[in-house]
Amino acid sequence: MINYFVKKMKHYKNIPIFIKFKKDKDFEYRLNFMIFLSKFFNYKRTNHGDKIEELIPSYLDNIIYYSDIGDIENTFCSNFNLDKIYKSYQIFSDEYSKDLYLSQLINYSFVGENSKGTLFLLYYSHIWNQYKKVENSIKDKLDNLFLFDLSNINIPIKLYYPYPYGLFSDFILEQYKYKNKVYVSEGDIVIDGGGYMGDTALYFANLVGKTGKVYSFECVDSNLNIFYKNLDLNPNLKDIISIQKYPLYDKSNQQLNFADGADASRIMDNGNLKVISISIDDFVENNKLQKVNFIKMDIEGAELKALKGAKNTLSRFRPNLAISLYHSFSDYYEIPLLLSEILYEYEFYFDHFKLGRGESILFCKAK
Structure with missing residues (x-):
């Protein structure tokens, strides 16, 4: 327009x-x-x-x-x-x-x-009519978390989550889908970089079904505790999701210091959580994956590094990508420019899923 x-x-x-x-x-x-x-x-x-x-x-x-x-x-x-x-x-x-x-x-x-x-x-979009439905799906509360039952909006998922907007963005706006061009399909193998409390893993698992698999990378214990609770709330999707307790990075076996910021946990020199990294290429090789169809990353500023550790996977399997750009000013150009060098014959798209600063996503699709 x-x-x-x-x-x-x-x-x-x-x-x-x-x-x-x-x-x-x-x-x-x-x-x-x-x-x-x-x-x-x-x-x-x-x-x-x-x-x-x-x-x-x-x-x-x-x-x-x-x-x-x-x-x-x-x-x-x-x-x-x-x-x-x-x-x-x-x-x-x-x-x-x-x-x-x-x-x-x-x-x-x-x-x-x-x-x-x-x-x-x-x-001014009519999509905001659905936001109230997400708010109305709150059924209970656990400490600072709400229990959402999304079945009232025809999504068969229950989960604990701290606020409605994240679920509105995941499930209603579908921020890891670009129109009818870049999306997850039944039977896909998905790498979910930045699992948080399991919201995106459950979103993907509901789409890939029993013939697919979601490998969700999350290393912060406070997030993992809720992630496991959310898997137990969804027994039909639990076995589709495999939690990987590593941060994605350009090289494996690096000790990284994380600051626990719940949905914004990130690598920091003075972080009190010490974790060991893994690259996507090493993960794919170690687990002998025969295909990777979709890679999503929202890993609080480590996207550029993690993509450098996925070059072989990107070249071999040519997956669709949905990569967050909004964690720094330079990510808005350094990430697209890096991927334009790595990816051969790809289409690139951009979308934004928030009225504030966050949730800018770069989408990539093989021609």
């Missing part, structure tokens, strides 16, 4: 040039148009649910008005390498991905309570 506006306003002479890019005037125009348009959209992040900060649409708020808060163009240039952004932008296979990619780069530049970018299509 944004591309429609860009084409319609192609000859509109009053769009300011905030950022010059002489290599490609069409890219320059689209980027500056996106910045210009973003100055008219303003979203507020609010506390919602159990002290979880999410941006949930409030239709009592006016989001369309001019505001130059945050100095978009200078903030953008200080956060990103423009040449690498351009190279990544060129990789994408459809106009939707290109538009949303530029919009999310703007949105990601805003750390505080204000959000920018052209996210109004998601903001």
Whole structure:
């Protein structure tokens, strides 16, 4: 839709040039148009649910008005390498991905309570009608966790989880599926990098069925304790999921220090949890896997390293990929550029599944 506006306003002479890019005037125009348009959209992040900060649409708020808060163009240039952004932008296979990619780069530049970018299509989507159904699926509470029964939205899964939005994103928005192009199918072998409490593993297991397998990598004990509880709640899916207590990395047998941050546990020099890494290539070889159909990664900034440890698997099996980009500014271009070098004859797509900064996913599909 944004591309429609860009084409319609192609000859509109009053769009300011905030950022010059002489290599490609069409890219320059689209980027500056996106910045210009973003100055008219303003979203507020609010506390919602159990002290979880999410941006949930409030239709009592006016989001369309001019505001130059945050100095978009200078903030953008200080956060990103423009040449690498351009190279990544060129990789994408459809106009939707290109538009949303530029919009999310703007949105990601805003750390505080204000959000920018052209996210109004998601903001006003009817999909939010389903969010209330996820909230209404809460049946019980265990400490700081809610017990969700998703059967009321025709998903035969029960699980403990700390807040509704994660499940809304996993099961309703389906953030690890790109339209009808990149998705998990029955019988697939899935590598689930970043298992957390088992939500994505259960999502994938429900799709692959008894003839498939999900290898879910999670190394943080506090998350694993809930993960095992969630498997017991779903005996029909339990045997499809194999928990691997390792962090994915470029090389195996490296000692890594993790800071336990629940859904944002990450490698840190002063982390108090010491774990031993494994690479995807070594895992595939050690377990003599005969195929890998899908790789998902949401591993809190270790995606680039983990992908470097999967080069043989990517070349041999040519799986579909869904890789999180939102853990650093540089991931938005370093990960697409790395994969464009590794993958031969692939299509690349981009989507974003949150009104806030998180949940940007790079999708890759073999032609």
